[in-house]
Amino acid sequence: MYTDTIIEHFVNPRNLGELPDADGIGQMGDPSCGDFIRGYIKVKDGKLEKVNFLVQGCPAAIATASIMTELACGKTITEGLALTDEDVLDAIGILPEEKVHCSNLGTSALHLAIEDYLRRLWKRGGRNR
Numbered sequence: 679m680y681t682d683t684i685i686e687h688f689v690n691p692r693n694l695g696e697l698p699d700a701d702g703i704g705q706m707g708d709p710s711c712g713d714f715i716r717g718y719i720k721v722k723d724g725k726l727e728k729v730n731f732l733v734q735g736c737p738a739a740i741a742t743a744s745i746m747t748e749l750a751c752g753k754t755i756t757e758g759l760a761l762t763d764e765d766v767l768d769a770i771g772i773l774p775e776e777k778v779h780c781s782n783l784g785t786s787a788l789h790l791a792i793e794d795y796l797r798r799l800w801k802r803g804g805r806n807r
């Protein structure tokens with residue numbers, strides 16, 4: 679059902695956990711009533727220096743969020759916003775059709791975290807880190 683890549687990232691998720699000093703946070707879903715993901719980003723010199731996540735969901739959601747963080751780390755803000763669900767699926771290889779929606783959680787949380795970062799930046803008057 680799952681590829682070796684999915685199983686490996688599920689068993690050993692990368693970049694799991696809060697970033698207490700995050701520059702942006704984005705959340706999809708509600709932890710009190712079901713699946714959710716929270717993405718955290720740390721930005722340095724216009725690039726995503728750190729991308730972390732917390733997730734409550736199935737193995738596919740955990741593994742694809744882990745893969746998303748590996749794809750996003752080191753990218754510019756613009757490149758992070760351009761990262762798509764298809765990019766994550768391409769990195770996995772194949773995912774059961776009924777699990778494809780789970781793989782979309784990671785990129786959505788990333789995009790919301792970047793939006794949060796840009797909102798904070800705008801409030802500070804546009805000073806970049």
Ligand code: FES
Nearest residue numbers: 713735736739780
């Ligand atoms: Fe709900 Fe995968 S996150 S089924």
